[in-house]
Structures are given as structure tokens and as C-alpha cells.
Amino acid sequence: MSIDKLLAQAQDFDRDDKLARFREEFYLPQNDQGQAQTYLCGNSLGLQPKSVPDYIQQELKDWQALGVEGHFHAERPWMPYHELLTGQMAKVVGAKPDEVVCMNSLTVNLHLMMTSFYQPTTSRYKIIRETGAFPSDCYAVDSQIKFHNRSPADGLIEIGPRRGEDFLRTEDILECIEQHAQETALVLLPGVQYYTGQAFDLDAITKKTRELGCMVGWDLAHSVGNVPLSLHDCGADFAVWCNYKYMNSGPGAIGGCFVHERHHKRELPRFAGWWGQDKDSRFKMGPDFQPIPTAEGWQLSNPPILAMAPLLASLALFDQAGMNALADKARHQTTLIIDYLLAHFESSVELITPLNSASDRGGQLSLRIAKHGKSVQEALIAANVICDWREPDCLRIAFAPLYNRFTDGVQFLRVLHRVLDNV
Ligand SMILES: Cc1ncc(COP(=O)(O)O)c(C=O)c1O
Structure with missing residues (x-):
């Protein structure tokens, strides 16, 4: 199909898109000439809702006007402010509200969770993760293993793709877990892998591991x-x-954190802080920690209201x-450009995101660029198409269906043609 035909198709999809109105709800960055960027970087930093x-202003005003009384009398009182996030966040990740808490940042939460859920014994002490995991996860996992007086060389099992392949097969993950289960304490995997964009089968892997x-x-x-999740189920x-x-x-x-309800009342090891303390006794200021019997029991500090407002x-x-409508749109957006990419960039670009089925990926496509990849990414940015680069050889684009149009994908292809002709 020609790029003009593809553009016409994308324009039709944009016209019929029931989610199109949400684009208006976002600030779209512009280049120096005031042209809106083609922003395909929502997998790195999403855009700002208007x-x-x-x-944020509301909280600043309430702080100005009320001082400490804002904890009780702000328009959205600060004392239970974090609870306002829970219900909607739980819907996004497919959890019960009391299984979700918004707090800290990802790596901090990972450590807090491993404190409770990585309990190595003399026979079961290993952690299984994927090869090429995000560095912060590697550091967190390695440091937890060391914290328990073992070496990562001994305490770690990594699952990699087969030789000549770029992403993992579910059957290989399940087989690895089965093979090492007797020595494994924890399996830690990404829902969608940051480098390849592969979406993992949470259901099958979780069930087998348990x-x-x-x-x-x-x-x-x-x-x-990005993708529909059913964490509770x-x-x-x-x-x-x-x-x-x-x-x-x-x-x-x-950040966000999910703890399945079956763990809420267990006496698990955890690092505690006063915001995890039972709400009725929190302000009695006693020294004994009685955790809230929900995911909130893992909170440490009183929540940062200004950070929670966005x-x-x-x-x-x-x-x-x-969430389902958004994920459907993102998959449709990637599907629209995949055939074109395969047909027209065969010698210069290799797609390393799984293509077999729509459930194997979300809104991200990872492209291995044969030559001068970093320069290609820089030239795309110079041409007003914002995407990112991950060493050693991956250009990532992502569709965030709240603000990306189908035509954004076609604009990316057009500019990619130009850029590859010139580098
Ligand atoms: C897969 C993955 N894990 C962990 C992190 C680290 O997140 P944070 O800096 O919020 O702890 C990132 C950040 O991009 C990530 O992509």
C-alpha cells in the first residue's frame, strides 16, 4: 500500500475514533516554529492533561488559605487525599480498591514489596527475572539478594529469548519456572518489557508460578x-x-503498588512507617505498629499532595x-503501520516487538535500526517526531491513545523515509 493510501485510511480512522476528543484535553508540545510535535514518547513521559x-492550584490555594487545617478542610482534604486515587487506579490495573495504593516511586515500592515477598530460605532463595531487565530492577534485585547474604551469581536465574530470537516465548518462561521452582523464592517479570515492547501473559505465568x-x-x-490488566483475578x-x-x-x-488481598492480614516482614498504621490509632502516637489491613498498610509517609494532584x-x-477502549485503539494504531514498516523498510529496520497477536504487545513498537540508529532517532526529533532511543540498538515509538492520532503513525513513516534516505 502506498503512503498516501495509508494516510487516507488513517484519516478515516481518526474521523471515526470515539476517543478522538481526548486529544483536546492535553497540552501538545510544539517546536520552535510553533508546530505541534508528533509525540510518540508516551512510554517515556506522557503529556500533561490541561x-x-x-x-495543583487548588491545593496551593488551600494551603495558602488554610495552612494545617487543609488536612481536614481543603476542598479535597489532604488527610484522605490519597484515597481519592484508589478507586480509579484500581480500575486501571484490574484490582479491588483495597489492593491498590499510590505512593513513593517504582523502585522504592519494588524494594518495599521485596522486603515482604522475597523471603529466601536455605533451599528456596533464587529470583527469576528476564535477561535485559530494566537496570533499576536489576540493581534492586541484586541488592536484595546481597542483603540476604548471597551473591547474584548464585541467587539469580535469568530467562532469555532463544538464540536468534528477540523476545521470550511464554512456553519457555513456564518451563524455566517449572525447572527451577524448588530453588526459587520469587519470579519478578515486566508486564510489558521496556526494550522490546513484548506484553507478557500475566495470567498463565502467575498461575503456574503460584x-x-x-x-x-x-x-x-x-x-x-497501556494494556488491560486483571491483577486481582x-x-x-x-x-x-x-x-x-x-x-x-x-x-x-x-508510583503505584498492588498487594493481593490474601496477604493483607498476614504477619509479613515489612518496613513500616506511620502512614501504614491503623487509621484509628495513628494519631494516638503509640509506638506499636498495627498495619492497616489493606495495601495502605505498606505506606510509609504522609502523602505528597502536590505530586498526587496530577x-x-x-x-x-x-x-x-x-482502559479496554484505550488498549484496543493503541493496538489498532500499531497494527496500522506494522505492515507498511515490514514492506517498505525491510533492509533498514527490524521490528523486535512481537507481531503474532495483538495481545503480545501494547502501544509500543521497538525498531532495530541497521545503521546509525542513534542518528536516525536524532534526525526524527529534529524533524519534529518525538521518539526515544535505548542502547544498544533500539528506537522506540509508542502510541498513547488518549492523545495520539492514527495519522501520527503515518507521519512517523513519512519522516522515517526521509531520514533514512539522508543518514
Ligand atoms: C521497567 C522499569 N522499571 C523501573 C523503572 C524505574 O522507575 P523509577 O525511577 O520511578 O523508580 C523504570 C523507569 O523508566 C522502568 O521503565
Whole structure:
């Protein structure tokens, strides 16, 4: 198909898109000449909803006018402010509200969760993760293994793709877990892999891992707000995520955490703080820790209201749009350009995101560029198409269906033609 035909098709899809109106709800960055960028970088930092300044201003005004009394008398009182996030966040990740808490940031939450759910014994002490995991996860996992007086060389099992392949096969993951279950304490995997964009089968992997008696946790940095999730039903022990990518809640946004309800009343080891203390006795100021019997029991500090305001603004949009509709649109957006990419860039670009079925990926496509990849990415940015680069050889583009149009994908292809002709 020619690029002009593809453009006509994309324009039709944009015209019929029931989610199209949400684009108006976002600030779209512009280049120096005032032209809106083709922003395909929502997998790194999502755009700002226009409602965010009002949400933050409200808290600044209440702080100015009320001081400490804002904890009780702000328009949205600060004492239970974090609870406003819970219901909508729980819908996005497919959990019960008391299984979800928004707090800290991803890596902090990962450590808190591993404190409770990585309990190595003399026979079961290993952690299974994927090869090429995100560095922060590697550091966190390695340091936890060391904290328990073992070496990562001994305590770690990594599952990699088969020789000559780029992403993992579910059957290989299940086989690896089965083979090592007797020595494994925890399986920690990404919902969507940051480099390849592969979406993992949370259901099958979680069920198998639990049947074999290991704990299972998910890093959902690239999944939340991108693919539909059913954390409660799949039975994961825990999950952690950030909210600055597809969740559009700003740089370094407050993170999220899921703890399955079956763990809420257990006496698990945990690092405690006063915001995890039972709400009725929190202000009695006693020394004995009685955790709230929900995911909130893992909170440490009183919540940063100014950081939570953007997430509250963003969640309202997710609630209106609906996660399934968003994920369907993102997959449709990637599908639209995949055939063209395969047909026209065969010698210069290799897609390393799984293409077999729509459920194997979310809104991200990862492209291995044969030559001068970093220069290609820089030239795309110079031409007003914002995408990112991950070493050693991956150009990532992502569709965030709240603000991306189908025509954005075609614009990317047009500019890619030009750029590859020139580098
Ligand atoms: C997969 C993954 N894990 C962990 C992190 C680290 O997140 P944070 O800096 O919020 O702890 C990121 C950040 O992009 C990520 O993509």
C-alpha cells in the first residue's frame, strides 16, 4: 500500500475514533516554529492533561488559605487525599480498591514489596527475572539478594529469548519456572518489557508460578495505562508501577503498588512507617505498629499532595475513556503501520516487538535500526517526531491513545523515509 493510501485510511480512522476528543484535553508540545510535535514518547513521559494546573492550584490555594487545617478542610482534604486515587487506579490495573495504593516511586515500592515477598530460605532463595531487565530492577534485585547474604551469581536465574530470537516465548518462561521452582523464592517479570515492547501473559505465568509455590511480582511500568490488566483475578502477589508514562502524571510522578488481598492480614516482614498504621490509632502516637489491613498498610509517609494532584487529574480521563477502549485503539494504531514498516523498510529496520497477536504487545513498537540508529532517532526529533532511543540498538515509538492520532503513525513513516534516505 502506498503512503498516501495509508494516510487516507488513517484519516478515516481518526474521523471515526470515539476517543478522538481526548486529544483536546492535553497540552501538545510544539517546536520552535510553533508546530505541534508528533509525540510518540508516551512510554517515556506522557503529556500533561490541561486539567493538571487547576488540580495543583487548588491545593496551593488551600494551603495558602488554610495552612494545617487543609488536612481536614481543603476542598479535597489532604488527610484522605490519597484515597481519592484508589478507586480509579484500581480500575486501571484490574484490582479491588483495597489492593491498590499510590505512593513513593517504582523502585522504592519494588524494594518495599521485596522486603515482604522475597523471603529466601536455605533451599528456596533464587529470583527469576528476564535477561535485559530494566537496570533499576536489576540493581534492586541484586541488592536484595546481597542483603540476604548471597551473591547474584548464585541467587539469580535469568530467562532469555532463544538464540536468534528477540523476545521470550511464554512456553519457555513456564518451563524455566517449572525447572527451577524448588530453588526459587520469587519470579519478578515486566508486564510489558521496556526494550522490546513484548506484553507478557500475566495470567498463565502467575498461575503456574503460584501452583509451584513461588511468589510472583510484576513491574508494570510499561503496562499500566497501556494494556488491560486483571491483577486481582490473575492472582499476582504484588505489582509496582510508575505513573509518568502512559498515565500522564508528570516527571517523577507518584508510583503505584498492588498487594493481593490474601496477604493483607498476614504477619509479613515489612518496613513500616506511620502512614501504614491503623487509621484509628495513628494519631494516638503509640509506638506499636498495627498495619492497616489493606495495601495502605505498606505506606510509609504522609502523602505528597502536590505530586498526587496530577495523577488525580489524569485518572479522571482514564475513567471517562475506559482502559479496554484505550488498549484496543493503541493496538489498532500499531497494527496500522506494522505492515507498511515490514514492506517498505525491510533492509533498514527490524521490528523486535512481537507481531503474532495483538495481545503480545501494547502501544509500543521497538525498531532495530541497521545503521546509525542513534542518528536516525536524532534526525526524527529534529524533524519534529518525538521518539526515544535505548542502547544498544533500539528506537522506540509508542502510541498513547488518549492523545495520539492514527495519522501520527503515518507521519512517523513519512519522516522515517526521509531520514533514512539522508543518514
Ligand atoms: C521497567 C522499569 N522499571 C523501573 C523503572 C524505574 O522507575 P523509577 O525511577 O520511578 O523508580 C523504570 C523507569 O523508566 C522502568 O521503565
